[in-house]
Amino acid sequence: MNKRTLRVYGFLEDASGRLLIAFERFRGMPLVKFPGGGIQWGESHQAALCREFHEELGLNIAVGPCLFFNDFAVQSAIDPEVQVQSFFYGVRALDPLDALTTSEVREVPETEGERFVWVPAEEVLKIPFTFEIEQAASRAWAASKTPQ
Template sequence: MAFNIRVYGILINDKQEVLLSDERRVGKEFTKFPGGGLELGEGIKDCLIREFDEELNLKIEVGELLYLTDFYQKSAFNEDDQIISIYYFVNTIEPQSIKTNSLPFDFEKDAIEAHRWKSLKNIVKEDLTFPIDQKVVEMLKRGGNEVYANRF
């Protein structure tokens, strides 16, 4: 068994919408928060900065830690891996520059990734595919505006 460390960013715009990532990999479609896997020799925050740059061509500021996985979760892609996910609030001065779609899985030709905003008021855990992301949605719903106001 190996540990697979994943780092994700919770980006909330001024309309109180959170950014989601719809992806297609190894024959599966799924929705998650933007972010990805920690590489050997990389710091956790550096990983998140790199992932946002690679996936969204977006410079971010990493804010407050929101959540670190506190339960066992087997990888959906490799049954020998245990997933450890880390979630930070992130901020950018240019959220309007993110190319987004309004519909889930609205991929451009040959694309494997698309992004969209989802209202925090209307998001439900079932909007995300993986159990850890679903727990984070519940935390965001429970947290209310005071959580978002104190994230930096």
């Protein structure tokens, strides 16, 4: 692996404590992940996450603390020469959430695109996230909800 890509994702909860999950088909590949994506050159994590949420959901957000990042090497499923490092932040919507287009269908679309699903907190760890990073991040999110 000669290159690295940095990615940012957001944990967005609604008033009921449900978490927003993306079911996406990207370049023919089925993905189950959190909303977010790649950091562009010169962009901060916060700016990238705000841009990604606006592009994907038309939603303005405030970025909170980083709740998880992978400190282990992960090879990109898209390009085997690339190592992926992802950062997961708590985010808060600045716009009304009722304007979001969401689905109840927990399946990846047949064609390119994504659908967003609100998942109850108690079901998040049962979601079949595509990659190890998202699986670990979902466990970190769940742990952040458990009283210490």
